[in-house]
Amino acid sequence: MTLYHFGNCVALLLPYYFTYKYSGLSEYGAFWKCVQAGCIYIFTQLCKMLVLATFFYSDSSSSNGEFNFFAEILRCSVDIADLLGFALILSRIPGKGHSKLITAGLGWATAEVILSRGIMLWVGARGTEFSWIYIQKCLESNVMLVQHLSTATLIWLFTRHDLNKALKPLVSILLVVTIFKGVWLEGLLHILSIGPWTSIAVKALVAAIIGFCSLNIYACLAQQIGI
Amino acid sequence: MLSEADNLADIFRGGLPYFLIITLPILIICSPCLASEFQVMSMTKFDVNGEQFGSRSSVISLEAKSLYTWSTGRHCVLARLMDISISDFNKIRQKAGGLIIMFPDNVQALSNEVKDQILMLEQQMLSQSIPIPVYFAPFTKNLEHIINDITSTPIQNNVQNKTALGQLLLSVNANGYHITVDGQNGVANKNSKVSTIQGEFVPNPFAMQQLETGGDSNILPLILITANLKTFGIINDYPLNADTAVLMALIEIFSKLHTTVSTTPKYRLGFLLSDSGLLLNFQGSKKWIEMDDNLALRNVEFVLCLDTITRSLDSNQPNVLYMHVSKPPKEKTSISNYFKLLKSIAGHHNKNLTVEGIHKKINLADSKLSWEHERFCMKRFPAFTLSSAKSPVSPLRTTMFKDNESYIIEHLVISVKNIAESLACYMYKIDPFSEVFEGHAAIIEDNIRPYLGIKATLQNNDIKDGFEKYLKNVKIFFDKPDEREPDFMFYSSNNPKLNIYRVKPAIFDLFLTFAISVYLFGVYFAIHFFPRFYSLISNSTNIYIRCFIKSSPNALKRK
Numbered sequence: 001m002t003l004y005h006f007g008n009c010v011a012l013l014l015p016y017y018f019t020y021k022y023s024g025l026s027e028y029g030a031f032w033k034c035v036q037a038g039c040i041y042i043f044t045q046l047c048k049m050l051v052l053a054t055f056f057y058s059d060s061s062s063s064n065g066e067f068n069f070f071a072e073i074l075r076c077s078v079d080i081a082d083l084l085g086f087a088l089i090l091s092r093i094p095g096k097g098h099s100k101l102i103t104a105g106l107g108w109a110t111a112e113v114i115l116s117r118g119i120m121l122w123v124g125a126r127g128t129e130f131s132w133i134y135i136q137k138c139l140e141s142n143v144m145l146v147q148h149l150s151t152a153t154l155i156w157l158f159t160r161h162d163l164n165k166a167l168k169p170l171v172s173i174l175l176v177v178t179i180f181k182g183v184w185l186e187g188l189l190h191i192l193s194i195g196p197w198t199s200i201a202v203k204a205l206v207a208a209i210i211g212f213c214s215l216n217i218y219a220c221l222a223q224q225i226g227i
Numbered sequence: 228m229l230s231e232a233d234n235l236a237d238i239f240r241g242g243l244p245y246f247l248i249i250t251l252p253i254l255i256i257c258s259p260c261l262a263s264e265f266q267v268m269s270m271t272k273f274d275v276n277g278e279q280f281g282s283r284s285s286v287i288s289l290e291a292k293s294l295y296t297w298s299t300g301r302h303c304v305l306a307r308l309m310d311i312s313i314s315d316f317n318k319i320r321q322k323a324g325g326l327i328i329m330f331p332d333n334v335q336a337l338s339n340e341v342k343d344q345i346l347m348l349e350q351q352m353l354s355q356s357i358p359i360p361v362y363f364a365p366f367t368k369n370l371e372h373i374i375n376d377i378t379s380t381p382i383q384n385n386v387q388n389k390t391a392l393g394q395l396l397l398s399v400n401a402n403g404y405h406i407t408v409d410g411q412n413g414v415a416n417k418n419s420k421v422s423t424i425q426g427e428f429v430p431n432p433f434a435m436q437q438l439e440t441g442g443d444s445n446i447l448p449l450i451l452i453t454a455n456l457k458t459f460g461i462i463n464d465y466p467l468n469a470d471t472a473v474l475m476a477l478i479e480i481f482s483k484l485h486t487t488v489s490t491t492p493k494y495r496l497g498f499l500l501s502d503s504g505l506l507l508n509f510q511g512s513k514k515w516i517e518m519d520d521n522l523a524l525r526n527v528e529f530v531l532c533l534d535t536i537t538r539s540l541d542s543n544q545p546n547v548l549y550m551h552v553s554k555p556p557k558e559k560t561s562i563s564n565y566f567k568l569l570k571s572i573a574g575h576h577n578k579n580l581t582v583e584g585i586h587k588k589i590n591l592a593d594s595k596l597s598w599e600h601e602r603f604c605m606k607r608f609p610a611f612t613l614s615s616a617k618s619p620v621s622p623l624r625t626t627m628f629k630d631n632e633s634y635i636i637e638h639l640v641i642s643v644k645n646i647a648e649s650l651a652c653y654m655y656k657i658d659p660f661s662e663v664f665e666g667h668a669a670i671i672e673d674n675i676r677p678y679l680g681i682k683a684t685l686q687n688n689d690i691k692d693g694f695e696k697y698l699k700n701v702k703i704f705f706d707k708p709d710e711r712e713p714d715f716m717f718y719s720s721n722n723p724k725l726n727i728y729r730v731k732p733a734i735f736d737l738f739l740t741f742a743i744s745v746y747l748f749g750v751y752f753a754i755h756f757f758p759r760f761y762s763l764i765s766n767s768t769n770i771y772i773r774c775f776i777k778s779s780p781n782a783l784k785r786k
Contacts, residue, residue, distance in 0.1 A: 008739050015750045022754045128405060128728040129263075135739070142750075219761065220768045 005134075006125040012138035016110055016145060023102050030095070030103050037089045037107025042115070044085030048078050069187060076182045083179065086155040097222075101156055105149035112148070113141050136196050143204045150211040151178050153218050162225060167217050174210055181206070265370055267327065267725040268462040270352070270361040272413055274716040275508050276594055279356040285410035285720075287325040287360050290403060291727065293378040300324045303406045305374055307331065309341050313351050325360045327406065327725065329374065332366040334540070334628045342540055342628075350622035352461055353506065362408060362725060363462055373727055376402055399738045405728040413718035420705040421715065422684040423501040423511040424691065426698030428481060430491045448528040450650070451497040452477060453512060453599060455504025455534065456690070458683050460627030463720060465682065467629045469639055470533045472678035474500060475693055476643050476670070477650075482697040483668055484651070492654035494528060498698065502684060504534065505624050507715050509599045514706040516606055529561045530610035531646075532599040537638045538615050539629040546638055548573065548645070550584045551612040551619075553604045562609050569649040571659045576648065580641050587619065613646065632679070636672050644670045 020026060020034070056074055089104040117137055125134040157163055157171050177184075185206060189199045272281035289303035294315060297304050303325035311319075311328065319326050331337060337345070352361070364370055430447075454470040478498055484490045501511025516524070536548075548569075556563035570582045589601045596602060597619030603610035616623050629635065647670060651663040664670050684690050684703065694701045708715055 002736070004736050005739075008736060008743055011740070011743050011747065014747050015754075018747075018751055018754050022751075023757075128730065130729045130731045215761070216764060216768060219765045220771075223765055223769055 003126055005130070006121065009121050009125045009134045009138045012135065013113060013141060015142050016106065016113065019102065019106055019145065019149075023099070025099055025102055025106070028096075028099050030099060033093050033095065033103045034107035034110065036093055037104050038111030038114075040085055040089050040092070041108045041111040044081055044088075045115075048081045051078055051081070069183070072183045072186065073180075076180050079179050079182065083151075083155060083175065086152055087159060090152070090156055090159065101152045101218075102149065104156075105152035106145070108152070109141075109145045109148040112144065117141060132196070136200060139200055140203065143200065143207050146204075146211050147178070147181075147207045150207070150214045151175075153214045154178065157214070157217055157221060160221065163217075163221055167220070170213070171217060174213055178210060263369055263373070263727045263729075265364050265367065265725040265727070266722060267362040267364045267408065268464070268722050269410055269413075269720050270357070270363065270461055271459045271463055272718040272720065273459075273506070274713065275506070275510075276714060277712070278594065280353065280506075282357045282359065282361040284358065285360045285408070285412050285723075287327075287362075287406055287408040287410075289324045289406055291327075291373070291377055291406045293374070295378065297323055303327060305329075305377060305404075305406065307374060308345055308348070309337065311348060312344070313348055316348060316351060320355075320357050320359060323359060325362075325406070325408075327362045327364060327408075329364045329370055330366055335630050345628065346540060346622035346626055349461055349626055349628070350620075353625055360408065360410065362410075362723075364725060370727075373404060377404060395734070398732055399735045401732065403730045403732060405730045407726045407728070408723050409726075410723035411721070413720040416717045416719045418707075419713075419715065419717040420707050421502045421507060421511045421514070423499065423515045423704045423706065424684055424694055424701065425497065425499050425515070425704075426478075426694040426701040427495055427497040428485045428697075429699040430485060430495075446526065447493060447495045448526045449495045449497055449524070450528050450654070451499060451530045453499040453501070453530065453532045455509070455511075455599065456500055456502050456681065456684060457506075457625075458503050459506070460625055462627065465627055467539055467632070467635065467679060468681050469537045469539065469635060469679065470535065471500060471681050471690070472675045473533055473536050473639060473643050473646070474498060475678040475681075475690070476639075476674040477647060478693065478697050479674055480643075480647050480664065480668070480670060481650075490655075494654045496650075496654075498694070500684065500690065500694075504599055505595075508595050509602050510706060510715055511704075512599055512602050515704060516602060518704065524608070527608045529565060530600060530603045530608050531565075531650075532603075532610065532612040534599060534612050534614040535616045535621070535624045536613065536642050537635055538623055539635060540623060540626055546580045546641065547615065547617070548580060548582050548642060549614050549617055550582060551598050551600065551614060552584065552586055553589050553598075553601055553610075555586050556609075556611075560609065562611055565649065565653050566611075568652050568659050569645065572649045572652065573645050575660050576645065576662070580645060582645075585617065615642075636675055636679070639675050640670060640672055643675065 020031075025031075025034070052075070056078070086104060086108065089108070090100065093100070093103060095101075095103050120137065121134055124131070154171055154175050157167075158175060163171070185203065189202065194202065269285060270282035272283060274280065287303050289301055291305045292298075292302040294304060294306040294310055296302075297319070300322060301324055304319050304323050305327045306329070308328050308330055316326075331345075334342070334345070427449075452474060454474040456471050457465040457468055459465060481496055484492065485496075499512065499515065501509070501515065504511075550566055550569070552562065556566065566582075566584055573580045573582045587597065589596070589604060598612045598614075600610035600612045614624075644664065647664055648662065649659075651657075652659050655663075657663075678689075678693075681689055691701070691703065706714075
């Protein structure tokens with residue numbers, strides 16, 4: 001609508017800064033680490049795009065509103081590369097305790113916001129036409145932050161050898177649920193034809209549940225190894 | 228640079244400002260994307276005899292309002308054609324900033340009263356100069372939705388109570404629309420021209436030798452048939468040129484008679500077709516009469532002008548053909564004879580077509596003539612007009628709305644048959660109750676249908692080819708406006724794009740800022756209390772682990 005509206009949309013992204021500022025990352029001087037994590041995000045996305053463009057039949061029918069289940073499953077299977085990217089971040093970037101995970105998740109999420117929402121917000125939210133979609137996308141980004149933080153935690157847990165054997169399947173299940181969220185969650189929202197606001201709430205709820213589970217497991221392990 | 232930065236603030240101390248100098252202009256160039264876009268047609272704009280007609284300006288960038296809520300010149304009215312009354316239109320014309328009219332989806336489906344209202348409004352719009360920009364949009368679901376939206380919002384406002392908070396919430400919730408049309412102001416087209424095309428049947432030379440004239444066809448009495456090709460109505464397009472179709476059908480029919488020696492009539496039959504009759508004050512025929520090298524206007528039997536030969540919109544009316552004359556014809560004159568023939572033929576062949584004569588004197592004080600035959604009458608040629616319109620101010624004469632085409636063609640066939648039969652009876656002096664056009668010469672729909680969609684004299688050369696195929700002496704004249712005192716002037720116009728943006732009032736953004744700051748405070752406190760939440764979970768998991776270890780000693784061993 002106006003530059004002011006654009007400002008409103010950007011203000012909605014402030015939780016990213018809060019996370020950085022108040023989670024202790026700023027005290028560790030982890031800014032450059034976050035940027036590195038973002039670079040790995042870009043690298044991962046480029047690899048994913050290459051794979052998608054080379055091996056996958058681009059089905060344009062999904063663009064006109066209908067939900068193509070099979071194409072979505074194929075697409076999500078490529079998202080396993082995201083997990084590899086997270087693993088790469090966790091293995092390459094040094095960090096200590098909690099801050100390592102937050103660095104990975106925050107860097108990843110920030111890079112995603114800037115790259116996938118930045119142009120849209122700058123071009124769209126500043127335009128004369130008003131649409132709720134920009135506010136919605138920004139709110140969704142907040143959900144994605146929680147989502148990526150928990151994914152980073154889950155990957156870290158998955159790579160640990162000292163994780164309780166009984167919890168291992170749970171971690172794996174949570175990871176699969178996270179990756180194939182694009183299929184089952186979007187499909188469910190599509191079938192129930194839920195409006196944009198409610199679907200954000202549902203996504204937030206799902207992200208909160210996954211986050212809570214992984215936090216519990218993490219807390220359990222952290223107690224054992226004494227971080 | 229980045230690797231040395233330990234903090235967000237460190238970045239800005241380095242070389243980043245220089246990068247921003249490069250990237251910011253690129254970002255600013257990225258223009259915001261466009262919103263709902265509609266193709267609209269601008270209203271026509273033309274001058275006749277120094278008088279201005281049509282919409283005189285073209286740029287709109289205003290807030291959209293409905294017919295019932297607009298109040299100032301900063302509002303652009305967006306409405307359906309059916310909803311606008313003439314008094315509404317006059318008010319809008321004087322005070323609003325712009326007008327965008329959506330055509331109905333299907334004119335045929337409207338009731339007769341609404342059709343009449345549309346016709347009256349159309350005539351009103353064509354009869355004056357409109358200072359505000361006026362555009363017409365074809366029916367689309369999207370635009371319909373927007374019109375419904377701007378019409379229904381204020382109604383809800385009135386229903387609800389008037390507390391301050393309620394008003395505030397309503398104004399926050401309200402949808403506004405911003406309209407822009409980037410039309411260029413049409414400039415006078417220096418190449419404006421009105422074309423007139425003439426042609427005549429030259430009798431078969433063998434037939435001519437049998438006559439006493441000795442082969443000179445020019446001394447035969449001339450029957451001239453004229454029609455107007457309408458090239459514009461309220462927009463720069465005219466969907467149905469019935470009069471032209473009738474003229475072309477008559478040419479085609481009579482060409483069959485002229486090629487045979489035995490049926491060559493003792494009359495010359497001339498045809499004249501000129502652009503945009505009534506709206507341009509019959510400029511084409513005026514110029515044509517004044518010219519020297521036209522068809523020899525000597526020994527004129529009569530001039531038959533075709534004008535609105537069929538009603539294009541309200542077809543429920545009885546099919547009546549009016550013969551308009553400027554003075555009552557005396558007995559035994561050519562016009563009176565023809566009128567009697569036409570009347571008796573119509574009564575004999577078609578029960579559902581009646582012919583009536585109407586007499587109206589030429590009003591020389593009027594700036595505009597009512598009928599084309601008045602142009603000829605002023606030069607002392609016997610002339611009359613055949614029309615389905617009873618009154619010269621009938622809006623049907625300039626309307627661009629049309630009914631079902633098959634219905635119109637059905638009417639046209641009847642009219643053409645009557646005119647052709649009566650002309651044949653007149654020329655051959657035969658009994659009006661014998662049919663000339665029957666059998667292989669019968670008039671069918673295919674004679675008329677190909678000519679219905681003709682848009683202009685020069686477009687595709689359809690008319691020129693048709694004239695040259697059957698007629699001799701075919702000439703096209705172009706009348707250009709005088710540079711000092713133009714009789715008429717057209718304006719170049721293009722059909723621009725209409726953009727409608729959904730906008731929210733400024734108070735909405737303030738409200739949004741408030742809501743967002745509340746949300747941010749929530750997030751801030753959530754993050755602040757996260758360590759406490761984490762230790763709570765740690766404690767609970769501790770208890771859980773202890774329970775787990777107690778219950779399964781195997782797990783302990785493994786550890």
